[in-house]
Amino acid sequence: MGIIRTDQWLMNEFERPVKMCEKLEPFFKKQTSKEIYNQLVNFGMYRPSRSARIMYDRMKEQNAWDQVEQLFHQYKEKWNGPDIPVFLFPVAQAGGFFFREGKSKAGVSFPDKMFLFLSHCEDLKEVEALLVHEYHHVCRLTLLNKRMEDYTLLDSIIIEGLAEYAVLKNCGSEYLASWCRMYSEKELIMFWDKYIKNQLAKKKNERVHDELLYGEGRLPKLLGYAMGYSIVKHYYQSHHYSTKLSFSNPAKKYLDNYNNYLEKSQ
Numbered sequence: 001m002g003i004i005r006t007d008q009w010l011m012n013e014f015e016r017p018v019k020m021c022e023k024l025e026p027f028f029k030k031q032t033s034k035e036i037y038n039q040l041v042n043f044g045m046y047r048p049s050r051s052a053r054i055m056y057d058r059m060k061e062q063n064a065w066d067q068v069e070q071l072f073h074q075y076k077e078k079w080n081g082p083d084i085p086v087f088l089f090p091v092a093q094a095g096g097f098f099f100r101e102g103k104s105k106a107g108v109s110f111p112d113k114m115f116l117f118l119s120h121c122e123d124l125k126e127v128e129a130l131l132v133h134e135y136h137h138v139c140r141l142t143l144l145n146k147r148m149e150d151y152t153l154l155d156s157i158i159i160e161g162l163a164e165y166a167v168l169k170n171c172g173s174e175y176l177a178s179w180c181r182m183y184s185e186k187e188l189i190m191f192w193d194k195y196i197k198n199q200l201a202k203k204k205n206e207r208v209h210d211e212l213l214y215g216e217g218r219l220p221k222l223l224g225y226a227m228g229y230s231i232v233k234h235y236y237q238s239h240h241y242s243t244k245l246s247f248s249n250p251a252k253k254y255l256d257n258y259n260n261y262l263e264k265s266q
Contacts, residue, residue: 001085003069014082015048019177041130044117046090055090055119071131081139084113091117105130129167129175136163140245153209154200158251161228179222180229188230231258
């Protein structure tokens, strides 16, 4: 499938995104265009505004759709990944949980599709980092082949950690998300004991899952993301990195290694 030419959709329905999302209904089971749009807005899709229109114009000028198409096919071949549709839209103005800090980019992945929200393509490596992270999700979700409601907090934090470790390996440390450096090792160990270690079996449909993953309320911001990257990083300090295995290694393998590290460091 590759890139879907949403630039043409935007040309016709930029001011009516709910109407435009009718074209996405075949890709979502039993969801209306309004439900789809609201879901995508939560992950960083634009709302109609003057600044969003400027972003769309910049994306067209910089051939964003062609650029992302090339990147997608590069990684699809490199990783022998699934051939999914990739949808490109302008990003929302305000930063949030899902934004790559200071980069004005966001995304969301499903086992069978991927959405990237951009403001421009000036630094193509930034776009590549976003695509690597999201496409790694797609590849891992495809190989794990579990129902979404069966994913646990452990599954989710390892999925995020592995996707960002793939950014490190493919794009370099300067393109890592800010949550990889947000907390010290000492803080992460404290957070692990205080918040995470006894909640790892919580399922995706339980509220506490998202509270811990995103660091909602008084919890440390992006707690699960930061914790997942730390766990994965520790694993690869003593194990050979294989992209292929990073799609299929059980989450417990990373957890066991982290628990061993904690025991030795006490």
